Amino acid sequence: MSQKIVSLTVRDVRFPTSVEQHGSDAMHTDPDYSAAYVLIDTDSGLKGFGLTFTLGKGTEIVVCAVEALAPLVVGKSLQEIVSDFRGFYRLLTSDGQIRWLGPEKGVIHLATAAVLNAVWDLWARAEGKPLWKLLVDMDPKQIVSCIDFRYITDVLTEEEAHDILVKAQEGKQQREDEMLKGGYPAYTTSCAWLGYSDQQLQQLCTDALQSGWTKFKVKVGADLEDDKRRCCLIRQMIGPSNTLMIDANQRWDVAEAISWVSSLAEFNPLWIEEPTSPDDILGHAAISKALAPLGIGVATGEQCHNRVMFKQFLQASALQFVQIDSCRLGSVNENLAVMLMAQKFQVPVCPHAGGVGLCELVQHLILFDYICLSANLHNRMCEYVDHLHEHFTSPVVIQDAHYMPPKARWNRKESNEEEVQSFGYKRFAFLKCCGLKVLSVWA
Numbered sequence: 001m002s003q004k005i006v007s008l009t010v011r012d013v014r015f016p017t018s019v020e021q022h023g024s025d026a027m028h029t030d031p032d033y034s035a036a037y038v039l040i041d042t043d044s045g046l047k048g049f050g051l052t053f054t055l056g057k058g059t060e061i062v063v064c065a066v067e068a069l070a071p072l073v074v075g076k077s078l079q080e081i082v083s084d085f086r087g088f089y090r091l092l093t094s095d096g097q098i099r100w101l102g103p104e105k106g107v108i109h110l111a112t113a114a115v116l117n118a119v120w121d122l123w124a125r126a127e128g129k130p131l132w133k134l135l136v137d138m139d140p141k142q143i144v145s146c147i148d149f150r151y152i153t154d155v156l157t158e159e160e161a162h163d164i165l166v167k168a169q170e171g172k173q174q175r176e177d178e179m180l181k182g183g184y185p186a187y188t189t190s191c192a193w194l195g196y197s198d199q200q201l202q203q204l205c206t207d208a209l210q211s212g213w214t215k216f217k218v219k220v221g222a223d224l225e226d227d228k229r230r231c232c233l234i235r236q237m238i239g240p241s242n243t244l245m246i247d248a249n250q251r252w253d254v255a256e257a258i259s260w261v262s263s264l265a266e267f268n269p270l271w272i273e274e275p276t277s278p279d280d281i282l283g284h285a286a287i288s289k290a291l292a293p294l295g296i297g298v299a300t301g302e303q304c305h306n307r308v309m310f311k312q313f314l315q316a317s318a319l320q321f322v323q324i325d326s327c328r329l330g331s332v333n334e335n336l337a338v339m340l341m342a343q344k345f346q347v348p349v350c351p352h353a354g355g356v357g358l359c360e361l362v363q364h365l366i367l368f369d370y371i372c373l374s375a376n377l378h379n380r381m382c383e384y385v386d387h388l389h390e391h392f393t394s395p396v397v398i399q400d401a402h403y404m405p406p407k408a409r410w411n412r413k414e415s416n417e418e419e420v421q422s423f424g425y426k427r428f429a430f431l432k433c434c435g436l437k438v439l440s441v442w443a
Ligand SMILES: [Mg+2]
Pocket: 247, 249, 273, 274, 302
């Protein structure tokens, strides 16, 4: 079974979510959830699917970047890649010419994520396992062999990473059983997008409470009086014991962030997410220090370029919640590095999700984090956003506000016609134009 990759194609897929203000926040007021969607074909007929997430305009640039990486992938066999995954990661991220476009950041790194996500998908399908199970079944040595430790050995060496993974082997089966039974805790962002009216917020919040949700995130940062009103409304509805988080999506300067969030402290948020520029490590450290006495942590990561940035955030005590992203970092490989560093610093990982496909992807990583690394659920939860799941062959399954582990096995034939017809693409006529039938990733 060589599984030689014979082609890599990429499509620009967009959903008009801005029409109803889904996903709107203080900086991204009219997002159209979109993706650069990668399909890898092999000589055996097995396919791998991957994507990276965007907000609409510019997806065509990511598509170009994926096409620039394709020659590094086509012609390789799956076996060749996974027997030296660290080397393959480096091949994609360190090409002597393409590297200039990053390195490991921006559009080229989004493209790297899409390509590598498809390669991991191919591997999981070849093994007949959902991705989380592929990872959980790998031994510590194999996990470590997938990670590029360049630039992070001052904080985490290969040997340390190996030791952390070995130590966490104890109780692994028990945690896997626990996850299969009850799932991983989730919180919802879908009730309180910035563009939603108070009435809509109240209705969605009522529905969410009835469905068993206990953790809620509110978008803030455009207008302080509006934020106070909205936070008051939602706190009154969810009561004092449920969890509230707030998210400013990079709206403020450092001093402004401190004073604005202090004004919202009465609503007892667990964290303020992305208070300022995602690149400002020392700014986040200053905000963390100022808000600590109020019991408010800082969360960030959805636009954190790479493991080197996360390393510095952790070194500087600039965040109290690590928000990995399945499509911003260099796929599973780089997310493994970040989860291991977070474990070393004992900072909880609470993944960013939402958009299109992010929930479907990141659920696999957080299951691995719990089963094979953290063994801890205190202040740990994965974001959930209730949009566009119907476009996936295996949409996430939420049960009692928990992500239920995907159990799919990929021995069956992909994308049969019956399945395709049940996904309602008529609503998105442009999808038909690009020939896309159904989205499929990792599950
Ligand atoms: Mg956010």
